[in-house]
Amino acid sequence: MREDSGWFPLSWPAYSLPSAEAPSALLSLAALGDMRLKPWPAECVFAETARIFPGRRFVWLSQEHTRIVHRADGGREIAGSAGDGLVSGDPQTLIGVSVADCMPIFLWDTASGARAVLHSGWKGTGIVREALRLMREGFAAQAANVRAILGPGIRACCYAVPRERACAFAAEFGEDAGFSRSGAWYIDLAAANRNILAAEGVTHVYTHPECTRCDTRFSSFRRQGSGNFTRMLAVI
Ligand SMILES: [Zn+2]
Numbered sequence: 001m002r003e004d005s006g007w008f009p010l011s012w013p014a015y016s017l018p019s020a021e022a023p024s025a026l027l028s029l030a031a032l033g034d035m036r037l038k039p040w041p042a043e044c045v046f047a048e049t050a051r052i053f054p055g056r057r058f059v060w061l062s063q064e065h066t067r068i069v070h071r072a073d074g075g076r077e078i079a080g081s082a083g084d085g086l087v088s089g090d091p092q093t094l095i096g097v098s099v100a101d102c103m104p105i106f107l108w109d110t111a112s113g114a115r116a117v118l119h120s121g122w123k124g125t126g127i128v129r130e131a132l133r134l135m136r137e138g139f140a141a142q143a144a145n146v147r148a149i150l151g152p153g154i155r156a157c158c159y160a161v162p163r164e165r166a167c168a169f170a171a172e173f174g175e176d177a178g179f180s181r182s183g184a185w186y187i188d189l190a191a192a193n194r195n196i197l198a199a200e201g202v203t204h205v206y207t208h209p210e211c212t213r214c215d216t217r218f219s220s221f222r223r224q225g226s227g228n229f230t231r232m233l234a235v236i
Contacts, residue, residue, distance in 0.1 A: 005052070006028060006029050006031055006048070007026045007027065007028055007032075007048075007052060008026065008027045008028070008217070008218075009024070009026055010025040010026065010027060010106065010151055010206075010208065011206050011208070012025070012108070012147050012149060012206060013147050013148070013149075013205060013206040014206070022108065022147075023091070023108055023115050024235075024236065025106040025108075025149055025151075025234075025235075025236045026052070026234070026235050026236075027104060027151055027152060027232050027233070028232045028234075029217050029218065029232070030216070030217060030218055030219045030230055030232065032044065032048060032232075032233075033230060034219075034230035034231055035048070035098055035230070035231050035232055035233035036098060036231050037060045037062070037063060037096070037098045037231070037233075038063055038098075039062065040080075045058075045060070045096075045233060046058070048233070049094055049096070049233075049235065052235075053094050053235070056092055056093065056094040057092065057093050058079075058093075058094045058095075058096065058235075059078065059079050059094070059095050059096070060079055060080065060086075060095075060096050060097070060098075061079075061081055061083040061084065061085075061097065062080055062081065062082050063082075063084050063097060063098065063119050064083070065084065065102075065123040065124050066082065066083060066123075066124055066127070067084070067085075067124050067127040067129075068082065068084060068085070068127075068130070069083060069085035069087060069116070069118070069127060069130045069131045069134050070083050070085070070086055070087070071087050071088070071134060071138060072086045072087065072088040072095050073089055073090040084097065084119040084120070084124050084127055085116060085117065085118035085120075085127050085130065085131050086116065086117055086118075087107075087115070087116040087131055087134045087135055087138065088115055088116075089112060089114045089115075089138065089139055091113060094235055094236075095115070095117050095235065095236060096117060096233050096234060096235040096236075097117050097118065097119040097234050098231040099119055099153065099212075099219075099231065099234055100212070100219045100221045100230065100231045100232060101121070101153060101159075101212050101213065101220050101221045101222055102119055102120060102121030102153060102189075103120045103121070103150060103153030103154075103189045103190065103193065104117065104118070104119065104120075104151035104152075104153065104232075104234035105117070105118040105120050105127075105128050105131075105148065105149065105150055105151065105193060106118075106148065106149040106151065106234070106236050107128070107131055107132070107135065107147070107148050108146065108148075108236075109135055109139055109141035109142075109146050110145045110146070111141065111142065111145040112135075112139040112141055114135050114141055116131040116134075116135060117234055117235065117236045118131055119234075120189065120193060121189070122161070122165065122169065122187055125169070125172075125189065125192050125196075126172075128193055128196055128197060128200075129196055129200060132146070132202070143200055143201030143202045144201065146202045146204070147204045147205075147206075148197055148204065148206070149205075149206050149208070150190050150193055150205065150206070150207040150208060151208050151234060152208045152210035152211070152212050152218055153189055153190070153211075153212055154189070154212050154213050154220065154222060155189075155190065155209075155210075155211035155212075155214070156186050156190075156191070157211055157213075157214060158211055158213040158222065159186050159187050159213075160184050160185065161186065162185065163180075163185045165185070165187065166178035166179065166180070166185035166186060166187050167185075169187045169192060173192035173195050173196065174191065174195040176188060176191040176195070177189075177191045177192035194207065218232060219231055
């Protein structure tokens, strides 16, 4: 997958298995337009997923900034259900979430092949723990076999928040997850998620360095503004 396709290919940790075996993890770039999933997926979502992954079943959710994760292959139709994360053991099923500054997180259990994609903003931080629980219960996934990608999102350079939020984040997710700098307060979604993953025993993590607010290839709620922002689709 090349970037001029409109999709940004995400990297699994370098010490992962050979890349040919790894599932594709992709993020649509801003140039592809608004990949809205709620209240109903935008037309371009179906057109683009069919173009990139022809013939795959595509499952999405109505995102609410929750820590709710669904199994996408449990025999129940869950497309459009409320939630912010999906887990699937079926390689033919494409699962996706939309993001615009919130962090897309991808998980892959190299033993069972189970995969997850998550929408993890500040409200939903901790959803990665819930996804790991479902992967453990449904697929006997062991933390040592899990590979994780923390995708492009708003980074600590740009994520200024009220003091109370930064302090609450630091208290819950670690000192490096909420801090002050030059008189302002910031949160670091990547640090928070790395700390959670480490506590869960997941050490094979690749953190994408791109900041969605700084880097105009990506959509950003904060850069584009609440009335104009577009969403990117994260799929695995
Ligand atoms: Zn930035």
